[in-house]
Amino acid sequence: MEIVVCVKQVPDTAEVKIDPVTNTLIRQGVPSIVNPFDKNAVEAAIQLREKYGGRVTVISMGPPQAQDALKECIAMGADEALLISDRAFGGADTLATSYTLAAAIKKIDKVDMILCGKQAIDGDTAQVGPEMAEHLGRAQVTCVSRIELDGQTVRLEREQEEGYEVIETSLPVLLTVTKSINEPRYPTVKGTMKANRRQIPVWTAAELTVDPQRLGLKGSPTQVRRIFTPPQRVQGELIQADTAREAAGMLINKLVEAKLV
Template identity: 75%
Template sequence: MEIIVCVKQVPDTTEVKIDPVTNTLIRQGVPSIVNPFDKNAVEAALQLKDKHGGKVTVISMGPPQAKDALKECLAMGADAAILVSDRAFGGADTLATSYTLAAAIRKLGNYDIIFCGKQAIDGDTAQVGPEVAEHLGIAQLTYVANMLVEKDTLRVEREHEDGYEIINAKFPILISVIKSLAYEPRFPSVRGTMKANRTEIPVWTATELDVEEQKLGLKGSPTQVRKIFTPPQRTQGVTIQKDTAREAVAVLMKKLSEAKIV
C-alpha cells in the first residue's frame, strides 16, 4: 500500500508574528513545531502500514527549516520524506499551497491514500486537504476519527456535530484526520531519531514540478488579507452596589438598556 502524508511545520502559536507589509507569517527566527493534527495523520498512516504493509512518504511545502518537521516524522517511522521548497512558493494561500502539493504528489507517482491533518493551527482553515483532493480529482473524507481497511474498501468513522457517520469508500482517496485516541501520535524511537538525523531529505523546487508559475505563491493566491489587528483587551465589568437587590436590578437594567443590549 502506497501512503502519502502531507505535513506542515507551523510557528509555535505563542510566538506568531505578522509581516506588516505582506500580511503573511514571519517564520524566520520563530520556534516551529509539527502541526499537531498532522502528527495524528502520520500516526494513522503508520498504523495502516503496520497492519497492511506498504510505504509511508511524508511531504511538506515550506522553507528549508521544514526539514526538521520531516525528520521528526521519519523518526516516528515514516519511510521517506520530500521537502517542496522554493521562493516562488512564498506567501501562498490555501489554493496555491494545495496546487503545489498536488503537483508534488503527481510527481511521486502511485498512491492509495493521502493523509492530512484536519487543519493547521496557524491558519485554521481546514481547506488544504480537500483542495488537494480536488486538484488530483480523487474522493475525500474529512474529520475522520477512525478507519478500517477491508480488502479494497475503506470504512471510516467521520465526526460531525451530532455524532459520527460510518462511510465506505474506494481507493485512491484523501483522508483528513482529527485528534482522536485511535491516532494518538507515537513517540519517536532513539533508533528512529538517529536514522532520521542521517537521512538526506530531497528538495523539490518549482522547476522540478509540472506547474504554472502564475499559480504559485502570492501570484497564485486569490485570498487577500485586508487588515490584521490585535483585538482590544476586555475592560473590567462595572460593580453595582445598592442597598437592595431590587435597586441593583433597576440600575443594571438601565445600563443594559442604554447599551442597547435589552
C-alpha cells in the first residue's frame, strides 16, 4: 500500500510576531516545527505500514528549510520524503497550495491513501486536505480518530462533538486525522542518522504538470487584508474580605458603581 503524508513546517506559535507594516507573520529568526497534527498523520501512516505493509512517503510544500521537517519525519520512520519548492509557489493560499500538492501526488501516481493533519496551527483553516481530495477526485473523510483496513475497504471513526461516527469507504481515499488518533513516536538515534544522510528530492514547478496561473499568489483568490495581535485582557481585581458575605457586598457595590447592575 502506498501512503502519502502531507506535512507543513510552521512557526513555533509561542514565538510568532506580526509585522505591523506588511501585516504578515515574521518568520525570519523564528523557530520552526513540524505541524503537530501532521505528526499524528505521520505516526498513523507508519502504524498502518507496520500492520498492513507498504511504503510511507512524506511531502511538503515550502522553502528549502522545510527539508528539516521532512528529515524529522524520516527519523520517525517514514520511508521517503519529497519537497515541493519554487519561488512560483510563494504567497499561495489554501486553494493554490492544495492544487500544487495534488499535482505532486498525481506525479507520484498509484497512491492508495493520503493522510493530512486536521489543520495547521498557523492558519487553522483545515481546508488544504479536503481541497486536495476535490482536485484529485477521490473520497475524503475528515477528523478521523481511528483507521482499520480490510482489503480495499477502510473502516473509520470520525470524531464529533458528542461521540464518533463510523464510516466505511474504499481505497483510494484522503483522510485528515485528529490528535486523539495516536501519540507520535520520538525520532530514534538510528533514524536521525539515517535522515541526516538522506538527500531530499526537490520538485519545482517545472517538474509538475500545472497551470502557472493557478500557482502561488496568482492562483490565490484569498487575500489577507489585515492581521493583528488581540490586545491583552486587563487583569481583574481581587476582592479581599474577612467573610464571604462581606466580599459579596463589596462586589455588588463595585458592580453598581460600574453601572453593570
